[in-house]
Amino acid sequence: MSGLFSTLNVGVRGMTAQQGAIDVTSHNIANANTDGYSRQRVTMETTRPSNTSPGQLGTGVQISSISRIRDTYLDYQVRAENGTMGLNEGKENVLSQVETVFNGLSDTGVSTLIDKVYASWQTLSTSPQLSNTRTVVAQQSKALTDQLNSIYKQLKTVKDDCKAVIKQDVVDINSMLSQIDKLNQQIKAVKIGGDEPNDLLDKRDLLEDKLSTKFGITIDKKTYGGEDLKATDGATGDLTLVKSDSTDDVKRFSYVSSITPSKDSTGAVMTDGTYDVTYYKNGDMSSDNNKVTMTMKLSESAYASLDQGRVLVADKDGYAVDKDGARIDGKEFIGGDIIGTVIPAGATGTKNVDGTAYQLFNPTTGELKGYMSVQEDIDTYVNQLNNLAKSIAFSVNAIHSGSSTASDDTATNVLNFFVNSAKPTAAGEAEITAGNITVNSLIVNDPMLIKVGTGNSPGPTDGTRAAAIAKLKDVKLKIQGITPTSTRSDFLSGVSAEGDSSKLLTISSAADGMTISSYFTTIVNGLAIKVQDARQNVTNHTVQLSKLEESRTSISGVSLDEEMANLIQYQHAYAANAKIISTVDELLDLIVNGLKK
Template sequence: MSGLFSTLNVGVRGMTAQQGAIDVTSHNIANANTDGYSRQRVTMETTRPSNTSPGQMGTGVQISSITRIRDTYLDYQVRAENGTMGLNEGKDNVLSQVETVFNGLSDTGVATLINKVYASWQTLSTSPQLSNTRTVVAQQSKALTDQLNSIYNQLKTVKDDCKAVIKQDVVDINSMLDQIDKLNQQIKEVKIGGDEPNDLLDKRDLLEDKLSTKFGITIEKKTYGGEDLKATDGATGDLTLVKSDLTDDVKRFSYVSSITPKKDTNGIVISGTYDVTYYKNGDMSSDNNKVTMTMELSKNAYTSLDQGRVLVADKDGYAVDKDGKKIAGMEFIGGDIVGTQIPLATGTTYQLFNPTTGELKGYMDVQVDIDTYVNQLNNLAKGIAFSVNAIHSGTSTASDAGNEKDVFNFFVNSIKPNAAGEAEITAGNITVNSLIINDPMLIKVGTGNPPGPTDGTRAAAIAKLKDVKFKIQGISDNSTRTQFLSDNTVVEGSSTALLTISSAPDGMTVGSYFTTIVNGLAITVQGASQNVTNHGALLSKLEESRTSTSGVSLDEEMANLIQYQHAYAANAKIISTVDELLDLIVNGLKK
């Protein structure tokens, strides 16, 4: 009897083990299309045998573990490539927008408009007595300045869009870090209890995959399935974002929403001093998360902060200095200002996150490119304005002569109070003098006092500027007309005498300068697109390799299901047979 009951137990254990295997297989099939799921396998082992004569007798089977199939080396490779792909995709997306904004060499692009402006001056030089030729000059020039204004503003918008992506990334990153932190503790609890938290491990790995597209991460395995997660910072080294042990001594990120020049009590801007406002953990849904700090920033520090925008913070979102200490600032809670405002001496004690790869890095770096294109566009605007104004006014020295009609500028700064001023002119504010727009007859066409009705010598000289080479590439933010023309041979004129400009050595014409910008942009965009294609192919191959290891194959699972089904049925047959034998013994004895 004891032998039959022992056999019965063997059959029960067999059915139980095969049922568990069927459950795991069903779980795999159900999650065949679940993102981040790793297929699981049942490991079976024999149960402890019984000691009987003449030797040990087997007692059946049991499930020793349910493990997920995962290759950690492939995980490392995929995550490293995720960071590179995120960087290149971010650059490619933005640079493609910039290329579209410039509109290249199309019929409505800047290059075509530049040619039309100089052509209109040439036409005017041959027909100075016609009012419509003057109107064409004014309108073609206004079309050019409007296009420059539009490109400038669109580039600024593209840059703002980059910052918006960075802001959203900060929110998403902090959320993922909090989730990984919670999963860490849940996994450890399950591990300590002696079980395998396979589905929790999958969730954590999936979050780490997504996080790796934002910036480079390193992961250190700890006991009981815990992990320490760090971000690679090019400035300060690794930043610990998640620890296996539950602690608040980890870093998070906050987003700088504005950098505003500081003003004194009289409303005068304090040079180099700024009010820097950031939102804790990037959460701009409430002013309770807003903190403002006063900082002294050099030009380079301002540029880095403006392009980066991501501050290293403590777990509560407060910005920390390079020693990890909270930086004091004004907080706005319930509409009231709380906290202490402490001006920083140098503005360099804060930690600006400087990722070495990933989407964040891409959107930070591409802003440098945008600023470069804005500066080049500003140089183009200055070059056009300075050269045309010099001949139109008859002097190589800039004049802000207001409404003096004998000496004034053709191109002016639209935001300056003085309508004729060209100081601080950029692609964003360049326009045609409103006096000329309202009265094209004010355009200076000839020389002499007064010029003859058919004298178009000044207009002809402006038309020839199309072929004059200038040091446009050497213009700075503070360049004046005199400095711009210092490399050219200039024969001074006056309001009645013609000023002439000869080409500068190693200079560029206005048209060729813009063409160089467009061609350089096209090459950069092509390179970025090629990088995306190349790294996309590599990432696809790595993910394919990982899927072949960890992914669910429905064909394989169906084959396993049939195998476990037959084993289950066989064990059921054992139980049925033992039942018949027990019935024979028990009921047969009654007879």
């Protein structure tokens, strides 16, 4: 009797094990298209045998574990490639927009407009007596300045778009880190209970894959399935973002929304490099309760880095921390007097810090790095465009006014052709940029004010001044040496012959100079090379990442053909075990009912 009941138990265990295997197989099939899912496999082992004569007798089978199939080395490779891919995609996306903004050498591009402007001056020099030739000069010049204004504005818009992507990345990153931290604790709890949290592990791995596209990460495995997650910071080393042991001693990120010059007690803008830097804790701009303003002094390089980076290392509550990891609370100020009101840590409002106290996140790879670094390229193109605008204004104004220095002296009939739209005076000429350059409104309204000839009373057919301006097309100017503070006299130093409004001032070529057209062509060609390199990098890394993903999928992905084959195998085994139970039932019925006869 005991033998038949033992056989019955073996059949039950067999059915239970095969049922578990069918459940796992059906789970795999159901998640065949689930992003981040790793196929699971049932491991079976024999149960403890019973001791009988002449030896041990097997008691059946049981499921010892349900494990997921995963290659950690491929995970590492995919995440490293994700970071590189994110970096190159970010660069390629932005540089392609910049290339579109410049509009290359098309019919409506700057290069074509520059040629048209000088051509109109040449036509004016040969027909100075015609009023329409003066009108064409004014209109073509205005079209050029409008195009420069437009490009400048669009480049600023592209840069603002980069900042918007960075802001959203900060919010997404902090959210993913919180989810990973929570999953860490859930996984440990399941592991400590002796079970395998396969689906939780998949969720954590998927989040880590997504996070690796934002910046480079390193993962340290800990006991009971826990992980420490760190971000590689190019300036300070690794930043611990998640710890296996739940703790508040981890870092998060906050977003700098604005950097504006501070104002003194009278409301005047301060010019000593003092700025009000406003950031939002954890990048959450949905409430002003998350808003914190720090008043600090920044050098030009520190301002550029903060403007392009925008991501501050913060504590778990989102408050910015210094390089030692301490929360910036305004109680300590390194160098100089404390600016503004000191408030305690944890409070909202104004915080006072030295320009070197905060910790700016500097990822070495990933989407964040791509959008941060490409802003430096945008700033470079803006500066080059500003140099172009200044060189056009300085050179044309010098010949048109007959002076190598800017002047508003109407007594000598000085008239600048190009002006700063925000400050249309001689003092504003040094602040001309591609964003504010325009044709003098007096000339736009009355093209007859354009100076065409020379002498106190130029003749009706005297086009010598217009011809001199037309020749600027082929003059090599020191455009690359222009700085934001350069004046007309700085620009023309060593390449001009002084004159006055009634005489002709000529500009000679500089040995190390460039023509206006060639300078812009150099900008466009350099941009084209950068875009081509970025696109090629994206193509190459797309292929590499695709191969790695294919390798990982071949190991961790669900094969429906394989799962269907397993399902048939488990089905047959289940049916066979059921047959054993049915046979034992018949035998028991024979023994029990047979005794009655």
